[in-house]
Amino acid sequence: MNFWATWCPPCRVEMPSMETLYRRFNAQGLEILAIDIGEDASMVRQFIRDSGYTFPIMLDSANRVSSIYGIEAIPTTYIIDREGKIIGRVIGSIMWDNQRVIAAIDALLKS
Numbered sequence: 001m002n003f004w005a006t007w008c009p010p011c012r013v014e015m016p017s018m019e020t021l022y023r024r025f026n027a028q029g030l031e032i033l034a035i036d037i038g039e040d041a042s043m044v045r046q047f048i049r050d051s052g053y054t055f056p057i058m059l060d061s062a063n064r065v066s067s068i069y070g071i072e073a074i075p076t077t078y079i080i081d082r083e084g085k086i087i088g089r090v091i092g093s094i095m096w097d098n099q100r101v102i103a104a105i106d107a108l109l110k111s
Helices: 007-027 041-049 066-067 099-110
Strands: 002-003 033-035 057-060 077-081 086-091
Touching: 002 007, 007 099, 033 066, 041 057, 057 066
Parallel strands: 002 033, 033 057
Antiparallel strands: 002 077, 077 086
16 A cells, blocks of 8 residues: 655656556555545546556545555555555655565565
């Protein structure tokens, strides 16, 4: 679960690698849910259309979900296991399609 916004340069940098990871592992059970914080729906839809992202994106226009998760910086990503438990958190942008992350996701999906 990734908290982000269209105006956030680090968010925009990491999103293509999230798409790569999603396309690679979605059939094996990986879900990516990107939650846009505080923006207008039409602006976010246009950004997604222009970018071609296929993973689910939700709008948190009133900042309710981000408040529940205590988001203080974006991007912030929570790694959640199949039972719904938070098993990791990444604050800041990373390349989700690097070999270390791919190996970790592959191991999680096989466990």
